[in-house]
Amino acid sequence: MSFTNYLDMYKPILHPLSDLTKEIEHNGEKFVPLKQINTNIDDGCSDYDIELGYDLELEIWNSETGYKYFGFNQYNEILQCLNKWHFDIHNLIEKGEAIDINSLNNG
Numbered sequence: 001m002s003f004t005n006y007l008d009m010y011k012p013i014l015h016p017l018s019d020l021t022k023e024i025e026h027n028g029e030k031f032v033p034l035k036q037i038n039t040n041i042d043d044g045c046s047d048y049d050i051e052l053g054y055d056l057e058l059e060i061w062n063s064e065t066g067y068k069y070f071g072f073n074q075y076n077e078i079l080q081c082l083n084k085w086h087f088d089i090h091n092l093i094e095k096g097e098a099i100d101i102n103s104l105n106n107g
Helices: 003-007 017-021 033-040 072-084
Strands: 024-026 029-031 055-062 066-071
Touching: 017 033, 029 033, 033 072
Parallel strands: none
Antiparallel strands: 024 029, 055 066
16 A cells, blocks of 8 residues: 555544634643634734735634734734644635544544
8 A cells, every 4th residue: 555545544633714713622722713813913013015015914804803904924823823723724624635623522
């Protein structure tokens, strides 16, 4: 059996993006990811222009506070957090390439 075939036997267990507003547990710590992001990412950052002249920013809607905007460096930091917390940022669950953690009996 080749290494590729061996890897095809396994799927990652991930949180869907809808879990951003729900309490999750990661490494024994319980928290709401969106609140963690809103609390820990610096608000004072302005947008960063890249060589092409585009303004890069991420917009997140929160029903309590409305829209919140994050600059390019903050966007990278948020993606690192979502990866660390095992969120499905590549839509793998819908493609059948990952398992929704909520579908497991123990969550």
